[in-house]
Amino acid sequence: MAPTADAKGASTLANHSESEKKPLKNGVVTEEKSLGIGNASEAKRYSKSVDKSEQKEKKDESSKDEKLSGKEKKERSKAEKAARRAKEKQGQQGQPVVNLGTSEQPEQKNRRPSATATPTSKVQHDRVNAVTSSSQKLPIRSTQSHVSPIVEEAKKENKNVALLDHLYGLPRRTTLAGAGKDVHPAVLALGLQMRNYVICGSNARCVATMLAFKKVIESYVTPPQNSLPRHLTTHLSSQIEYLVSCRPLSVSMGNSIRWLKVQISAVDVSTQEATAKSDLCRSIDNYIQEKITLADQVIARKAIERIEDGDVILTFAKSSIIQQTLIGAHQQGKRFRLIVVDSRPLFEGQNLARALSDNGIDVQYSLIHGLSHVIKDATKVYLGAHGMMNTGNLFSRLGTALVAMMAKTANIPVLVCCESVKFADRSDLDSFVHNEIAPPEEMILQDNSASPLSKWEEIPNLQILNLMYDLTPAEYISMVITEYGPIPPSSVPVIQRLSTGT
Numbered sequence: 001m002a003p004t005a006d007a008k009g010a011s012t013l014a015n016h017s018e019s020e021k022k023p024l025k026n027g028v029v030t031e032e033k034s035l036g037i038g039n040a041s042e043a044k045r046y047s048k049s050v051d052k053s054e055q056k057e058k059k060d061e062s063s064k065d066e067k068l069s070g071k072e073k074k075e076r077s078k079a080e081k082a083a084r085r086a087k088e089k090q091g092q093q094g095q096p097v098v099n100l101g102t103s104e105q106p107e108q109k110n111r112r113p114s115a116t117a118t119p120t121s122k123v124q125h126d127r128v129n130a131v132t133s134s135s136q137k138l139p140i141r142s143t144q145s146h147v148s149p150i151v152e153e154a155k156k157e158n159k160n161v162a163l164l165d166h167l168y169g170l171p172r173r174t175t176l177a178g179a180g181k182d183v184h185p186a187v188l189a190l191g192l193q194m195r196n197y198v199i200c201g202s203n204a205r206c207v208a209t210m211l212a213f214k215k216v217i218e219s220y221v222t223p224p225q226n227s228l229p230r231h232l233t234t235h236l237s238s239q240i241e242y243l244v245s246c247r248p249l250s251v252s253m254g255n256s257i258r259w260l261k262v263q264i265s266a267v268d269v270s271t272q273e274a275t276a277k278s279d280l281c282r283s284i285d286n287y288i289q290e291k292i293t294l295a296d297q298v299i300a301r302k303a304i305e306r307i308e309d310g311d312v313i314l315t316f317a318k319s320s321i322i323q324q325t326l327i328g329a330h331q332q333g334k335r336f337r338l339i340v341v342d343s344r345p346l347f348e349g350q351n352l353a354r355a356l357s358d359n360g361i362d363v364q365y366s367l368i369h370g371l372s373h374v375i376k377d378a379t380k381v382y383l384g385a386h387g388m389m390n391t392g393n394l395f396s397r398l399g400t401a402l403v404a405m406m407a408k409t410a411n412i413p414v415l416v417c418c419e420s421v422k423f424a425d426r427s428d429l430d431s432f433v434h435n436e437i438a439p440p441e442e443m444i445l446q447d448n449s450a451s452p453l454s455k456w457e458e459i460p461n462l463q464i465l466n467l468m469y470d471l472t473p474a475e476y477i478s479m480v481i482t483e484y485g486p487i488p489p490s491s492v493p494v495i496q497r498l499s500t501g502t
Contacts, residue, residue, distance in 0.1 A: 159440070159457065161465050167437050173245045182238045186215040191246035197346065202386050202422060203292055203320050206252040209243065213260060214284045217277050228276050229267045236261070248436050251387030251395070251424045259287065295419045295483040300325040303382065303417055303481050304332065311336040311379045314407070316368075317397045318348035319384020321417045323355060326382075330361050339378060343368040343399045345442040345466065368399050371406055381407040385418035389428050390496060392474030392489030394418075398467050401431075404476040413478040420482055420499035423492060431471040440464035 160168045172195050173179075176188055190212045193199045199208050216239055222228045240257060243249065249257070263283050267276045303325040307313065313336055315322050326338060338361055342349030349365065357363045366374045381403065387395040394400065394416055407414050428434055443466050444453045456462055474489035484495050 157460060159463050161463050164432060164435070164437065164465070167435055170245065172247060172439065179242055180238050182235060183242045184212070184216045184219065184239060186212040187239045187242055191243050194243070195246040200346070200348070201318070201320055202250045202252050203296070203419070205250055206256055206421070207288055207292060209253050210256055210260070210284050210288055213239065214281050217280050220277065222273055227269050228273055229265050229269060232264050233261055236264075252419070252421045255421050256287070256291075260284070291421045292419060295421070296321050296324055298483040299417050299419065299481050300328050302486060303415065304329045304334075306380070306415065307334055307336055309335045312339065312377050313337070313380050313382055314339040314341065314375060314378035314403070315352070315382045316341045316349070316400055316403045317343070317346075317384070318352040319417070321419070322382050322384050323352055325417065326356055326361060327359055330359060337362045337364065339364045339366065339374050341366055341368055341371055341374065341399075341403060345438075348397070368402065371403060375406050375410055375412070378407070378412055381412055381414045383414060383416050385416055385422055386469055387422045387424045388416075388418050388480065388492050389424055389426050389471075390493040391427050391429070392477070392492050393428060394472035394477060395424070395428065395431075395469055396472065398470045401470045401472040401476070404472045408476045414476060416477055416480045418480055418482060420484065420495055423496040423499065425496065428471055431467065431469060436468040438466040438468055440466050442466055
């Protein structure tokens with residue numbers, strides 16, 4: 001007897017329940033057993049219903065993409081890109097890749113069964129999603145890191161003084177390495193000589209620079225399709241850059257270079273090259289003769305007039321014009337005594353004391369820490385200058401301001417001997433805005449290896465400042481002796497206009 005339809009349905013449900021009770025094999029149930037599909041016709045109908053639902057969802061997604069704004073599309077693409085990067089990173093670290101942030105999971109979550117699907121197919125489809133989601137295992141991070149640890153290098157301490165950080169430039173050049181191919185050999189030698197203080201002093205540096213530029217002009221050849229006034233100025237710029245890399249320019253050097261550039265630009269283009277070069281060389285010789293050599297002679301003569309017999313003259317460091325003045329006064333038979341005050345690190349006063357004592361002058365040498373003792377015997381103070389500001393302030397070797405202040409306190413006149421070529425068109429009120437910082441190693445005694453500062457760079461929170469110049473206020477200066485005559489500090493701008501013709 002053939003079984004009825006009710007009996008067939010009951011047997012199907014019984015088979016389905018038995019398949020549910022069977023344990024999972026390796027954590028996964030095969031599709032036919034889990035879904036309870038008994039024949040090929042039912043599987044065919046099920047696959048058709050799934051395909052229809054997927055096609056419908058794709059249409060819905062395409063319609064959603066069309067409705068998205070440009071901003072939303074960008075955000076979506078960024079999210080997908082981030083998910084891909086996370087996948088690649090997990091793969092590189094040897095971890096199992098989990099699909100994070102992709103659009104497949106939301107699709108499965110939000111996927112709706114088609115209307116044509118039977119109730120049993122809906123239940124079976126939900127069961128498949130539950131089994132597959134439970135079978136996914138999250139990656140387990142290993143205790144050992146695959147990324148090599150980053151070793152941080154010890155940060156080197158900044159040894160610059162923060163207040164004067166604007167004065168720190170590139171370190172001084174010590175060799176010829178890296179010098180431009182256009183730099184003249186005379187300029188190459190001059191830069192290293194100034195850097196090593198072989199040529200020291202404002203006047204000596206200015207004269208040496210002008211003579212070196214004279215050799216540059218003599219060997220200069222104008223390139224084709226160029227004119228001498230235009231190209232020679234550019235050629236000199238490379239020479240100046242090299243000198244600045246060795247040591248900053250002095251005030252007199254800056255004024256002399258500006259004068260030379262004006263002379264070059266004034267050369268007529270139609271003038272022959274040989275004639276123009278000879279005229280420029282002659283102008284340089286005249287400039288040195290008038291602005292420095294003859295000016296020093298005039299200043300020395302006027303300064304000698306203020307030295308009297310029995311005077312005790314105090315000076316600081318070394319100045320060529322002061323040395324010329326004192327030797328001239330001694331040659332004229334004036335009897336006086338000299339006190340030379342000196343300081344580290346250059347000890348320029350030693351050379352001055354040696355030169356004057358060789359000429360028969362009675363010289364007393366003292367370091368600056370004994371200034372308060374030796375200044376009691378002084379009757380006049382003679383000082384040299386690195387530059388004079390248009391406010392009447394004196395810019396000179398570090399320690400000059402202390403000497404002038406002590407002399408003012410002791411009511412001793414302070415006389416400054418300065419050429420007009422050293423007058424600067426600046427209004428400095430302190431020595432912090434413009435100054436020169438020398439290498440701090442010069443402050444350390446190189447012969448003493450047992451000095452506590454021999455390895456100062458390794459000592460934390462220690463900074464060594466080696467300033468070259470200081471600024472002396474005009475109220476500490478009694479008189480400024482120039483080639484135009486003795487003037488008060490307030491008349492410095494007048495002499496500057498006379499010397500420059502402006």
